[in-house]
Amino acid sequence: MIKEIQLRVTLPEEQQDPDIKKRAAAFLDEDVSNITGVVILRKSIDARKKIVVFNYKLAVYINEELPKESEYHFDYKDVSSASEIHIIGFGPAGMYAALRCIELGYKPVVLERGKDVQKRRRDIKAINQDHVVNGDSNYCFGEGGAGTYSDGKLYTRSLKRGDVRRIFENLVFHGATNEILVDAHPHIGTNKLPKIIKRIRETILNYGGEIHFETKVTDFVIQKDHIKTLILDDNREMKVEKVILATGHSARDIFELLHKKNIAIEAKSFAMGVRVEHPQHIIDSIQYNCGMERPDLLPAAAYSLVQQVKGRGVYSFCMCPGGFIVPAATEAGEVVVNGMSPSRRNNKFANSGIVVEINADEDLRSFAHHGALAGLEFQKSLERTSFTAGGRTQTAPAQRLTDFVDGKLSPQLNESSYQPGLVSAPLHSLLPKHLGSRLRKGFEAFGHKMHGYNTNEANIVGVESRTSSPVKIPRNDTLEHPQISNLFPCGEGGGYAGGIVSAAMDGERCAEAAIQR
Template identity: 60%
Template sequence: MHRTVDILVSPQEASSDELIKKVLEKKLSTKDFKWKLLKRSIDARGENPKFRLRCEITDEGQFQKQFQTQFEYQDVSRSEPVVVIGSGPAGLFASLRLIELGYKPIVLERGKDVKLRRKDLSKLHTQHIVNPDSNYCFGEGGAGTYSDGKLYTRSKKRGDLERIMGILVHHGAKEDILVDAHPHIGTNKLPKIVAKMRQSILDAGGEVHFNTKVTDFIIDNQSMKGVVTEAGDKIEGKAVILATGHSARDIFELLVKRDIFVEPKPFALGVRVEHPQRLIDDIQYSCGSDRGRYLPAAPYSIVHQVRDKGVYSFCMCPGGQIVPSATAPGEVVVNGMSTSTRSSRYANSGIVVSVEWKDIKGFHSAGPLAYLRFQQHLEKKACEWGGGDQTAPAQRLQDFVNNTLSDSLNDCSYIPGIQSAPLHESIPKFVRARLQDGFRAFGKKMKGYLTNEAQILAVESRTSSPVRIPRKDDTCEHPQISGLFPSGEGAGYAGGIVSAAMDGERVAEGIEKVLTS
């Protein structure tokens, strides 16, 4: 007998295999079976939230559903090299897939390894010192390493989602991510997983070089042959994967300088809002001020249409904190992260609106870099609004909606500090008006959301790449420069850890198509 069974259980029952088994026994009217959890999600409708579980039931020896969590990587030390620029999810997963396909990845990372990177993050928090090559965006693992580690995506058609999860489990992630509807790893767990992925590359004969910034390309007759580093080293390969992330502005500048075709790409921009987690718990779970020990910190996802343009939550971090994500001195950028336990007393989320070509007329002269220039402009302005360092400009939420300067601010998880600022006057009108309408609508959808117990910090601007690097659909190769393979968020083809990982694998497979054709 093999079958799947859906059950609805209390949070306490969901916390124990023994209690889940008892619920299944009652539903099936027998104790003679084995069971395996396939999917877990929270149903927060009504006054008493439940967990919805999908289980596989069998009375035979083996389950039909098997998750692959073990992978073997062959020795590629003497194989043809492929240069991989960037060690974020796209670069790491591309490298591991290249090894499986028989190629030697040479990974070049401008930043430091995860351990040394922490020291620069500490200086960013406490001394407001921005290291342009080692920060929340640059360094081993990319922007995803020090984040909430959310692993859900809407891009499931682009790759094998279960395979990505299995590779993460192989490198140390908990098996919970294989069954949770909204899995996450946490900023305290991701660094170790990323380091193990690096070790897999090294053990297979690949190379990983930190503090190695690419400053030029080696191009011969419209064919990419390799790269030149800041130290003057030339590194050649059979192909070059460009997986530098959405904040590698110098790479975008280099592409334009070398007359390599890129195009402007709309992105989203706004603020990061922070509420007390207890307030979000009460809104989502109807639990008063205490959700209890068995329910996780409540997340939310919300969207509202304002004049045919969406205002929506982005990268929501329950039980998290707001962090400084600038990549250069003189700019302020905010983002969110949380640990695996999501135990902070704060909940934060980006609330953003899309920026389109008609919105940035003053920047059209920058051509393919127009959105990037607009992004830079606002980040520099945010730095001015906050006082000139990494202090973030802030305003209580209801004050912002009511166009009122906040006389005082709430406690905040943002360690560099916050400064009251009239964001209702400073943020561009087309963004501000939509944000205000959006917050009013959110307050109606989630009673208690629109409150001065919450506040907004500016500016949330690194939601996605402001540039797209074109590529062919079948091989992912650049249409103008052969041997160049754009990948991940920075190229405009992903939005998060999982979609970037899947895209990295797709690009590696595209390289094999080209090199074996």
């Protein structure tokens, strides 16, 4: 017999006796000797009240054998001589599109402008230490995409778009721990994700797929409504039958190419703002009511905040407990910040993007002549402003939090995890009024929701501008572009995903659609 139960265990109870099998037996009024095993299906933490509670969803096996293997199987086969499908981009969407092609008997040919994870490390080091930005190899571009070196969060709300469990099981198949199948907000960590990405690459190559790193697509040759040839940056030409476009939210050259060739693209909603960084112990103290010392059983505390200000949402984005702020620029002459956490989330700082919804009609009027690229040009303008205010290096402009809210320059800044360094700057006046004023009101509201959050022990750092793509590449019911019959826009760059898991699911869907056509 197998019974599913829900258990709530307080932190003191968990500290006193962590034996979940005994708790399940007591809950079911069953002799513990009859319980052959307990499988944790889901685990979360409820810290809304003074006593922290662990929520468990369990499958309890009573005189029943535990399953020996997962119900998910990945049937990869040799596709070295099979029909080809070309995939531009090797982030989550491109990787999962390639894996799905192999499962379905097609050969993926992946073209990735950046480098593999090992070589990419050198370019990331150059950004952090030497302030040198490689436009094709950075925190956004390269094997694994933007998620590889910026956290590996797996939480998604896209539960209706595909089989989320299948995506997680595939990550476990390639080396992730089983914890991601259980945690309510799963996370791999930027220190572990590269090894998993490497194993995915090896699977694709071992079964006959191709991956071409440092290979940038610069043009399409189109006949009637069909892409016939891809033009590469070394002037090589590559004949294609079907193309999955999975280039990510920062591949601005692709958006500009499509716009130049009169291939339909659309402006879409997005958000911009800043990244705020607190000492982790402050967030722990607020969330867990634990003072300066967090109990060992509790992970570094996270938070999620939202406030309506003047008809717009101001909200936290990509919250990184125990993490680092990193430079995410993709071109020289811009400063962009993002966040990441190692798997243990053991850094002494917590950071999060705090962003504001951008309304194209109201906020982008001065960029309207750029048409569908108005949001992209607005992004660029703020990133250049941030670059100038930071001293024209990857040093980022920053301000103490309450100084920002009060509208005054910070005479000095707090210690920060941002490796290129910070310089004091009046972000309250550098940001456009529609953005800065809402952020200031939002921070005031967050201080009321989380007492102690609004403190001058926190820095805000600018600018957080790459939350999502400001451009959408349209597609019809068969997932093809309405003008180009063999082009399948995919993932975050197409405007159809908002993170690793949703991008991976969209990659699988696009592979299936390309094969069906």
